[in-house]
Amino acid sequence: MDRTANGTPGPAFAVTHRLVLSIALPMTLAFMTTPLLGLTDTAVVGQLGQPDALAGLAIGAVLFDLIFSSFNFLRASTTGLTAQAFGRGDAKEQQAIFWRALLSALACGCVLLLLSPLLLSAGLALMGPDGGVAVATRSYFSIRMLAGPAALANYAILGFVLGRGQGGIGLFLQTLINGINIVLALALGLWLGWGVAGVAWGTMIGETVGTFAGLLIVLRGFAGRNRPARADILSRSKLLQLFALNRDILIRTFVLLAAFTLMTRIGSYFGAITLAANAVLMNFVLISAFYLDGLANAAEQITGRAIGAGSRTAFDRGLKLTMLWSFGLAAIAALVFLVFGAAIVGVLTTSAEVRTVALQYLPYAAVTGLTGALAYLMDGVFIGATWSDEMRNRMLLSFVCYLAALAVLVPLFGNTGLWLSINGFLLFRGVFLLTRVRPKADQTFRLAQ
Incomplete structure (x- = not known):
C-alpha cells in the first residue's frame, strides 16, 4: 500500500491526462501574457517618438528582470513544499508553508527596495547609458522597484496555488496582473503622456492589485481550525529546509543565466549581423519555454503530491504522462518551426x-524544444520532490560539459x-537528472514505508 512519511495512507488520487493538462495549460497561457505585456510597453513608448525613452525602457526592464528572475526560487520552493503537504492532506502545514514563503518574499522585497539606489547605480554602470537614456532608465527602474515587495509576494502566492x-487561479492572477499593466500602460503612458513613468506606474499598480487579489483568494480558503501557531510558522528546522531549498534553486538559476549570457557574449564575436540573427532565433527558444514550463509546473505539483501521499x-504515472506531453508537444513545435x-x-x-543568417541556423533553434524537453521536465520533478541538492549538482556538472x-x-x-x-547543454541537464530519478525515488518511497 502507498503510504506517507509518517506511515499512514495518504489521500489517494489518480494521475490522468486531464490532471496534467489542468495545470499545464492554464500556466502556459499565463506565461504567454508576459511577452504581450512587454510588446505593449515597447509599443506605448515607441509611439512617443523618443528614442532615448525607448532605450531607457529596454535597459530598465532588463535590469529589473535580471534581479527579480533570480528570486524565482520563492515560487518554485513554495510549489514543491505545498504539493507535498497537500499530498499528505496536512492543511495546517500548507498554511504554515504559505506564511513562511510570504514572509520570506516580503522581507526580500523590502531589502531590494532599500538597496534599489545601489542596484540602479550598479546597473547604470554596467549598461553604460548616458544622457536621456540614463534619465529614462532611472525613472522606470525607481518607480517599478516600488512594487518589489508585491512582485515577490506574487511569486509566493503563485507557488502556493500551483502546489x-x-x-x-494561477492563470487568473497572472492575467489580472498583466491585464492591469497593459491597460494602465496605455492609459498613463500614452493617453496621459506620462511615457516611461506611466508604463512603470502601470506595472507597479498591477503587481500590487495582484498581491491583494491573491491574498484574498488564498486566505478565504483557509479554515480557522487548521491555523498554524506562530511557533509552527517560525520553526527553525522548517525555515532551514526552506533556506536550503531556495539556495539550491538560486544557484541553479544563476548557472542557467550564465549559460545563456555566455552564448550571447560569444555570439558577439561573430559580428553584429550574426548576433542579431541569434537574438531573433532565441525567440524560438522562448516560445518552447512557454509550454515546457507549463508541463514542468504540472510535474512539480504531481511529483510533490505523490511523495506527500x-x-x-x-509518481511513476505522473512522470510518464508529463514526459509524453513534453516530448509530443516539443516534436510538433519543432516541425512547425522548421516548416514556418x-x-x-x-x-x-x-x-x-x-534574415539570411538566421535561416542558416534556424534548424538548431527549432529543435531546442526537443533537446530541452527533458531538462525542463526534470527540473519540475526535482523541485516537486525537493531534491534540490541533486538538481544543483547536476546543473553544475552540465555547465562544465557546456564549457567543454x-x-x-x-x-x-x-x-x-x-x-x-x-x-548539448540542454541535453546534458535532462539526461544527468534523469539518471538520478529512479535511485532518488526508490530512496524517498522506501523511507516512507
Whole structure:
C-alpha cells in the first residue's frame, strides 16, 4: 500500500491526462501574457517618438528582470513544499508553508527596495547609458522597484496555488496582473503622456492589485481550525529546509543565466549581423519555454503530491504522462518551426542580411524544444520532490560539459558550434537528472514505508 512519511495512507488520487493538462495549460497561457505585456510597453513608448525613452525602457526592464528572475526560487520552493503537504492532506502545514514563503518574499522585497539606489547605480554602470537614456532608465527602474515587495509576494502566492494544483487561479492572477499593466500602460503612458513613468506606474499598480487579489483568494480558503501557531510558522528546522531549498534553486538559476549570457557574449564575436540573427532565433527558444514550463509546473505539483501521499504509483504515472506531453508537444513545435520558421523570422526582422543568417541556423533553434524537453521536465520533478541538492549538482556538472563543448565546437564550427553547444547543454541537464530519478525515488518511497 502507498503510504506517507509518517506511515499512514495518504489521500489517494489518480494521475490522468486531464490532471496534467489542468495545470499545464492554464500556466502556459499565463506565461504567454508576459511577452504581450512587454510588446505593449515597447509599443506605448515607441509611439512617443523618443528614442532615448525607448532605450531607457529596454535597459530598465532588463535590469529589473535580471534581479527579480533570480528570486524565482520563492515560487518554485513554495510549489514543491505545498504539493507535498497537500499530498499528505496536512492543511495546517500548507498554511504554515504559505506564511513562511510570504514572509520570506516580503522581507526580500523590502531589502531590494532599500538597496534599489545601489542596484540602479550598479546597473547604470554596467549598461553604460548616458544622457536621456540614463534619465529614462532611472525613472522606470525607481518607480517599478516600488512594487518589489508585491512582485515577490506574487511569486509566493503563485507557488502556493500551483502546489495545490489550482492552475486556473494561477492563470487568473497572472492575467489580472498583466491585464492591469497593459491597460494602465496605455492609459498613463500614452493617453496621459506620462511615457516611461506611466508604463512603470502601470506595472507597479498591477503587481500590487495582484498581491491583494491573491491574498484574498488564498486566505478565504483557509479554515480557522487548521491555523498554524506562530511557533509552527517560525520553526527553525522548517525555515532551514526552506533556506536550503531556495539556495539550491538560486544557484541553479544563476548557472542557467550564465549559460545563456555566455552564448550571447560569444555570439558577439561573430559580428553584429550574426548576433542579431541569434537574438531573433532565441525567440524560438522562448516560445518552447512557454509550454515546457507549463508541463514542468504540472510535474512539480504531481511529483510533490505523490511523495506527500506516499504513492509511488502516482509518481511513476505522473512522470510518464508529463514526459509524453513534453516530448509530443516539443516534436510538433519543432516541425512547425522548421516548416514556418522562415515566415516567422521574416516577421521578427526586416533586415535581409539578418534574415539570411538566421535561416542558416534556424534548424538548431527549432529543435531546442526537443533537446530541452527533458531538462525542463526534470527540473519540475526535482523541485516537486525537493531534491534540490541533486538538481544543483547536476546543473553544475552540465555547465562544465557546456564549457567543454564551447571550447571544442566554437573554434571548429563558429556559430554552428555555439548552437550545438547550447543544445548539448540542454541535453546534458535532462539526461544527468534523469539518471538520478529512479535511485532518488526508490530512496524517498522506501523511507516512507
